Amino acid sequence: MTHTKNWLNSISLHLRIALIGFVWLCSYGTGYAQNDTIILKNKDRLIGEIKEMDRGVLIIETDYSDSDFKLKWIDIKKLSSDQTFLITLKEGKRINSKLQMDSINGGRVVLHDIITKDYIYTTIDDIVYVKSVKQGFVSRLDASLSIGLNLTQSNNFKQLSVRSTLGYTANYWSVAGSYNAIKTRQDESEDINRTDASLGLKYFFNHDYFINVSSEILSNNEQQLKLRVTTKAGVGKYFVHTNRVYFGSAVGLAWNNERYEEALGTNRNSAEAFVGMELNMFDFKDFSLLTNAVVYPSLTESRRVRSDIKLDVKYDLPLDFFIKMGATYNYDKRPPEGANKEDYVFQATFGWEL
Known part of the structure; x- marks a missing residue:
């Protein structure tokens, strides 16, 4: 019982982060009479x-x-x-x-x-x-929240998955953020914790060029990564921009700050270049697909290359509900000694979007 209570307390912060603002958004309405x-x-x-x-x-x-x-x-x-x-x-x-x-x-x-x-x-x-x-302000917001929960009696297994997005679109710029987390507890087994989040600003120019400034965080047990903060700035362009498909790419520079578990006895700061692509496909019946991949060749650490890949497939249900299958893969060619090179996660969640 104590184990369950501690687990529920530990996931409450993740749920509060994902839900804060989302419930507030849903409480607002818009009411301009138009013809x-x-x-x-x-x-x-x-x-x-x-x-x-x-x-x-x-x-x-x-x-x-x-x-x-x-x-x-x-x-x-x-x-x-x-x-x-x-x-x-x-x-x-x-x-x-x-x-x-x-x-x-x-x-x-x-x-x-x-x-x-x-x-x-x-x-x-x-x-x-x-x-x-x-x-007003609320009408320019886009948000989604999906949650998955697994409970079994065997080994007192419990798992919570959260995937969420929040965005705001102005005349010539947009802000987009995401928060994804997995927390797993099981008797006589090490806890599994993984969190990734991002916040980015895009400023748009003619011919689908844009400037992008963003920050991303990642923590996971598999790579013994307590916290990685990657701040980057670059330029990009949408090569395909239609009512069914967006496809674009961006290049730039990044600063990477990493803190590992104490057992590894090491932390890192490094400068990197990056090149990324994003494919967004929608209005294919009730299905949509969003994938992005970014490669980070290091400028200060010899032969080190990192990559982050994300994929979301969403099936729309009535009343703005949806089912989402998400996958994330992180790779580091030269991690600290004792840490794994890669980590991946698959999530199946049910949610609602604004």
């Missing part, structure tokens, strides 16, 4: 408030339904709204504009940049992101 009009290719008509279009799916809130409607962007024939939106085009151009779609002229979309006052004529396929900027 945005959408006509679909099958001639169905919806009137309400357009909230967002991301990853090929448009979300609209109506007075006659408790749940938001989700529509495929490519199924829209005509659209009219007096709201101002943050709109991203396929070539990476980001503008603030009202949104009008002219069904008479082959589905041409007319945009009016409120900053430059220019009129832009484009097509529905060239628009990859739309978000209302008349709403």
Whole structure:
């Protein structure tokens, strides 16, 4: 009983970190009466408030339904709204504009940049992101939280898995963070603890170029790593940016600070270069896939190379619930003597997203 109580106390911090802010976000609502009009290719008509279009799916809130409607962007024939939106085009151009779609002229979309006052004529396929900027702070947030729990009587086995994300999108920049953790307890066996988290800022330019500044932390038993903090800065570009796929890459420099278990008797500080890629695939039925890989060749330690790889596959359920399968792999070609070169984890979780 004491063992179980201690285990529950030890995981409470991880749950609080993942849940803080998330419950706060869910307690807020948005309430601007709008008369945005959408006509679909099958001639169905919806009137309400357009909230967002991301990853090929448009979300609209109506007075006659408790749940938001989700529509495929490519199924829209005509659209009219007096709201101002943050709109991203396929070539990476980001503008603030009202949104009008002219069904008479082959589905041409007319945009009016409120900053430059220019009129832009484009097509529905060239628009990859739309978000209302008349709403408040909460409307610009994206969040998800998924949890997995395993309990068995044999050896009093207990395991908690947490995977979470939180992001904010402004006109020309975005902030994204993540927090993932696994804690395992078992009688007559060493506890397993693993935590990785990240926080990053991107500033976007034309043609899908961006500057990226981020910090990542990692701790795990397998590599006897008490804490690794990697701070990096670089430049990148999205080579593919559509309503179904994002693919980009970034390069830059990083500073790596590591603290190992006392038994190893060593700590490290090193400078590194990095090159990374990210692939985000969505709107493939109810499935989506996100993977990124980063390689860190050391600039101050001879022949040392590290790499971090992450993969998430998500299956969407009704009411914004989902099932997620996640995998993370960490490799270090030259770890301290007595530590393993690699660590990996697979997580299956159930969650909800904002």
